[in-house]
Amino acid sequence: MNFQQRLKNETMNTENKVSITILVPAGRLPLEIMKTVSQLAEKHSFHLYLSISQNLRLIDVPESAAEEIKATLAAGGAEFKAPGKFPLPRVCVGMDHCNLAVIDTEALNRKILDKFAGRKHTxxxxxxxxxACTMCCSGVKTTDIGIMATRDGYELFAGGKGGPFPKIGRRIARNASEETILEMTEALVEFHDKKTEKKQRMYKLLDDLQFPYQEK
Ligand code: SF4
Structure with missing residues (x-):
């Protein structure tokens, strides 16, 4: 290895590394984006992490290449996690892919994202x-807003959380229609917005006297 190559390697090894998170709605990553990610990972020697929240995180990305990588991916339709973006629901695989499923989770996910698409800041x-069933594979009972399909309609949970002190969410709807669940989800998001300065888990709002729903 000559001096210039050694210097280049040393520069690469000391360069700042950053991460970039690609949003993966309903856990479905389009093949074209996957292909581009693979090519970019080889070119820039970064690694991939499938995040707990079902997104694809590019890790160990050389900071100097980050903008170029984002631009290349954005041109292919990728969207990135950023402050203020509406959170993508974490979904189980759903109908046609699990024999216990009673709903198409991808379709419901799309309806939720369409409903909140106009929000400038969340x-x-x-x-x-x-x-898509009561097995709760996506953790609906330990999530701020959890939508669970049953054979008799939907159940909705609010205020669940994981972490070191997990909490089961409060069930606020039973045997509900999809339309009702979407309306209630919207009301919860608006309530959270009204009662939150910068950030806050939903469980902190359960005892607020104005919390819009009782336990069911
Ligand atoms: S929650 Fe039910 S439908 Fe969804 S993956 Fe788990 S078992 Fe299947």
Missing amino acids: KAKFKIAIS
Whole structure:
């Protein structure tokens, strides 16, 4: 290895590394984006991490290449996690892919994202989860807003959380229609926005006297 190559390697090894998170709605990553990610990972020697919240995080990305990588991916339709963006629901695989499923989680996920597409800014830090049956594979009972399908309609949970002190959410709807669940989700998001300065988990709002729903 000559001096110039050694210097180049040393520069690369000491360069700042950053991460870039690609949003993956309903856990479905388009093949074209996957292909581009793979090519970029080889070119820039970064690694991939499938995040707990079902997104694709590019890790160990050389900071000097980050903008170029984002631009290349954005041209192919990728969207990135950023402050103020509405949180993508975490969903189980749903109908046609699991024989216990009673709903198409991808379709419900799309309806939720379409419903909130116009929001300019969403306050952190609530999450949404959708399960297509009562097995709760996506953690609906330990998520801020949890939508669970049953054979008799939907159940909705609010204020669940994981972490070192997990909490089961309060069930606020039973045997509900999809339309009702979407309306209630909207009301919860608006309530969270009204009652939150910068960021707040939903469980902190459960005892607020104005919390819009009782336990069911
Ligand atoms: S929650 Fe139910 S439908 Fe969804 S993946 Fe788990 S078992 Fe299947």
